[in-house]
Amino acid sequence: MFLTRRTRGTRRRARFAAWRRTRPFWAGALLVLAGAEIAAVPLAPVSVLVGLGLGGVAALGIGAALVAAGLFLWFLPHTRHYVGMHAVILSVLSFAVTNLGGFLAGMLLGIAGGAMGFAWSPGQQPPAQASEQPAPEPPRLPDPDPGAAAHPPHKTLAVALPFVLLAATAVPAPGPRPPAPVPGSVSVPRTPPTVTTTRFTPDGFTLARVAEVPTADGPRRAMVLSMRAASLRDYRLRTRDGGGAELALDADELRLGGRVTLYLTRLTGCVQGILCLTFTPDRLPVPPVAPPFVFMTDVTAEQALVASGTIGAAGLALRPGRSPAPPPAPPPP
Incomplete structure (x- = not known):
């Protein structure tokens, strides 16, 4: 048994x-x-x-x-x-x-x-299953490439x-790429504005690269994110004017279109709402191409410059922010 x-x-x-x-x-x-x-x-x-x-x-x-x-x-x-x-x-x-x-x-x-x-x-048929008298093979022409037999075309x-x-x-979708800022034509502030958004959704492929943008203190390296369009939910921008006063720009949703290019010195967020990462000009994403349907949540970015064909906003509000505290008075003599 x-x-x-x-x-x-x-x-x-x-x-x-x-x-x-x-x-x-x-x-x-x-x-x-x-x-x-x-x-x-x-x-x-x-x-x-x-x-x-x-x-x-x-x-x-x-x-x-x-x-x-x-x-x-x-x-x-x-x-x-x-x-x-x-x-x-x-x-x-x-x-x-x-x-x-x-x-x-x-x-x-x-x-x-x-x-x-x-x-x-x-694989080749075993000899036991082959016919008793196989048909003669036709004459074979010499192979011009001896290595072709070892590597068939379909393999x-x-x-x-x-x-x-x-x-x-x-490869991103073809289209004109917005040129990098020309020194002297656009002046980026010394301190880039801070942008926060609860959800950043690019449209189409997103290509990341590094470029230099002119500032009052000389050229500065920035990440350049190029995409077809983008949507930013609960958009908040904080910046300072020449006198040092803080300005606030809020929008329920900001929509950018017409070949969008973002110049950022720092970007922090959670990819797909799961993996939280920080990107800088010295730490670009690998690979530097993000496919469609990839979004980020809880985003905080230092935005040096934005180039966009169209801008649409819902619930836009511009108001002064908190003014800096005055310096303490010198002690009396």
Whole structure:
């Protein structure tokens, strides 16, 4: 009885191994893991899912699609090229429309699984199953490139496809870039105004770089954030005029449009309302490109300059702030 059970187990493992070798099994396994990881974060209490909004719904959809892609590679291996290519595209898009691609882990697993599925090819038929008298092979022309046989074109494309897609995603939308301020034309105050907002939502890709802006004390390095448009909720700006008095500009919502460029010397906020970070000209975000649907909450920034085609405000109010305390009188002689 023991030998019979052991023999059955060995046969089952042998049949499974034979079945696994006829399809891109590990590529499908990676895609199933990627889909489960991307969809795991939104599968939380309803209050968390509602807070995630469109990103949570997109994570569920992309996660289910990647799991289905993995099952297709298992049970329909002849669709590997189509499924693998679209799995890589979905994995790259998950970084932009979900919770950063499952915090990068799901995106990387999906890219690896899709590329492996696209590049997989069935092995050669065993000699025992080959025909008794195979047909003669046609004459083969000499290969002009000896290294082409070792690297078939579809495998090279599978390796390069994820990097091409990532590079395409990192390129911002084409459009005229507002030039940096020309020394002498715009004078930035010595002390940049302080801006606070409860939610900063850029529209389109956000590109970060570093430039020098002119001030009364000479050039000063600043972060330059370029985007198509932006919305700032509960906008508060505090600045000082030439006499030192504080001025306050408040708005329930400030909307900037027409190729927005922000010159900031410091930016602090919570990305997606979760990860709180501080950025300076010496500490730019990595990578210096933020995809759409990425927002920040509880933002505090030192704003040196703003360039925008249009500005719209709701509930705008301008009022004097607190005046600085007068210096103490000198003691009597």
